[in-house]
Amino acid sequence: MESDQGQSYHAQDGHVQAGQAAAARFDAAGWDAVGREGDGTAAIGPEPAGAMVPRPGPVFAALDVGTNNCRLLIARPARGGFRVVDAFSRIVRLGEGLSRTDRLSDEAMGRTLSALKVCRSKIRRRGVTALRAVGTEACRRADNGAEFLERVESETGIHVEIISAGEEARLALAGCAPLLDPALARAAVFDIGGGSTELMWLELRRGRPHLIDQISVPLGVVGLTERFGGDRVSPDSYRGMVEEMREALRPFARRNALAREVARGRVQMLGTSGTVTTLAGIRMGLPRYDRSRVDGTWLSRVDATAIAGDLRALDFQGRASHACIGRDRADLVIAGCAILDGIWETLPVPRLRIADRGVREGILAELAAAARQR
Incomplete structure (x- = not known):
């Protein structure tokens, strides 16, 4: 379970708006089976004796089926926002091999289904009354993405909607917006994913973010790692990843005059990703x-560059032994550093604010706002 259980989030009215697709609603009593957690897998069967009895009142759930991770947050309304009561995250690498075949592999789909059955168990046990589940780049891109999600619904009862890159960015912004500094007129918000990277260019008016422009770059940590390797990455390979990201952002930077805005000293940058x-x-x-x-802290470009250099000097085992990385991310972190370098070379601000929040928190904020309106 993630450490965000019990954490509260708040959003002012007007910072988030209703999603383009309505959240799925269901009666928790309608589930006919439930997975049981133990070793991290899920088994289908009846509700175990002594299972949690849900408290009355609305309970919201947000499920993000990403290219690399399957993430769930469950929350209750609290003082104009919501309070997380349960969480789950597992690296499933749904997009593994996608860059070569344009299809989701049987192994990747199996891992993801196993994680989703754990999510179903938590949803059932917590008595969730409103759920929105979304699929992102891997589901958008794969030839068999829609077919896989039909299988998910058949086996788990969870309907996962494939959202556009624009909707993904909008939800991430809804989750991260409270961390923006209202005193700065411009903001760049990015999300480095497994299959793509989203970047938004914003104007803050009376402290509230308004979208000026956005771009979805089909470069993510899973795809780049498969192409350039995740053990020892040569300086030339690393620079190649940085240049790919920088080139992909060049038209976006030009049409929004990003260099000029940064030179004026009125740009803040907020990043969310592993x-x-x-x-x-x-x-x-x-x-x-x-x-x-970590959530809400700051990271200077100087420190990030130094850490990335230290990580590149290590092999897979060396990075895997680090407490904040582990084996699941040891091969992906170098590609992520390269993408971040490409963003920082495009937007050379001195420091970055860190958001350990995003699409799920955006979904929950909108579910809470909709509940208040009702």
């Missing part, structure tokens, strides 16, 4: 990753 949270955890010297300490 890459930036990992770098922040390393910079803080955490003995193990702690979301409550």
Whole structure:
């Protein structure tokens, strides 16, 4: 379970708006089977004796089926926002091999289904009354993405909607917006994913973010790692990844005059992804990753560059032994650092604010806002 259980989030009215697709609603009593957690897998069967009895009142769930991770947050309304009561995250690598075949592999789909059955168990046990589940780049891109999600619904009862890159970015912004500094007129918000990277260019008016432009770059940590390797990465290979990201952002930077805006000193940057949270955890010297300490902290470009250099000097085993990385991310973190370098070369601000929040928190904020309106 993630450390965000019990954490509260708040959003002012007007910062988030209703999603383009309505959240799925269901009666929790309608589930006819439930998975049981133990070793991290899920088994289908009846509700175990002594299972949690849900408290009355609305309970929201947000499920993000990403290219690399399957993530769930369950929350209750609290003082204009929501309070997380349960969480789950597992690296499933749904997009593994996708860049070569344009299809989701049987192994990747199996891993993801196993994780989703754990999510179903938590949803059932917590008495969730409103759920929105979304699929991102891997599901969008794969020839068999829609077919896989039909199988998910058949085997778990969870309907997962494939959302556009624009909707993904909008939800990530809804989750991260409270961390933006209202005193700065411009903001760049990015999300480095497994299959793509989203970047938004914003104007803050009376402290509220308004989208000026956005781009979805089909470069993510899973695809780049498959192409360039995840053990020892040569300086030339690393620079090649940085240049790919920089070139992909060049038209976006030109049409929005990003260099000029940064030179004026009125641009802030906010990042959300496993890459930036990992770098922040390393910079803080955490003995193990702690979301409550990382979310909202700052990371300077100088520190990030130094840490990335240290990580590139290690092999897979060396990175895997680090408390804030582990084996699941040891091969992906170098590609993430390269993508971040490409962003930083495009937007050379001195420091970055770290958000360990995103699509799921955006979904929950909108579910909570809709409940208040009702």
